[in-house]
């Protein structure tokens with residue numbers, strides 16, 4: 001990592017690793033459920049400003065906490081203003097809906113980009129185990 005000055009802790013001067021104060025802030029973060037929508041939106045906007053001063057997996061986890069649903073990586077780059085608005089106003093404790101996946105997750109991908117969608121047939125996924133069970137029973141008899 002090239003040396004940089006943390007956007008949030010410039011008093012630390014130039015550093016060449018993730019900012020320990022930013023990581024400490026993450027570890028001591030507030031429960032998103034106890035925050036107002038405006039507080040969540042403000043934190044999300046701040047979080048995505050300036051230099052990358054903490055590991056991306058911590059940022060991704062916090063974005064999901066603030067928005068209140070799973071967030072796909074491409075959404076972070078392509079629809080941050082939408083995510084900030086969701087942090088402010090999306091109903092809490094609500095699973096992501098099919099409409100949200102279509103409109104926000106898939107809908108945010110530029111039309112000229114190829115998309116591969118995999119769906120799982122859980123019955124088909126279980127059948128190899130069932131076949132294994134039958135074979136074991138066959139051996140007993």
Ligand SMILES: [Zn+2]
Pocket residue numbers: 006007008009019020021022053
């Ligand atoms: Zn920092």
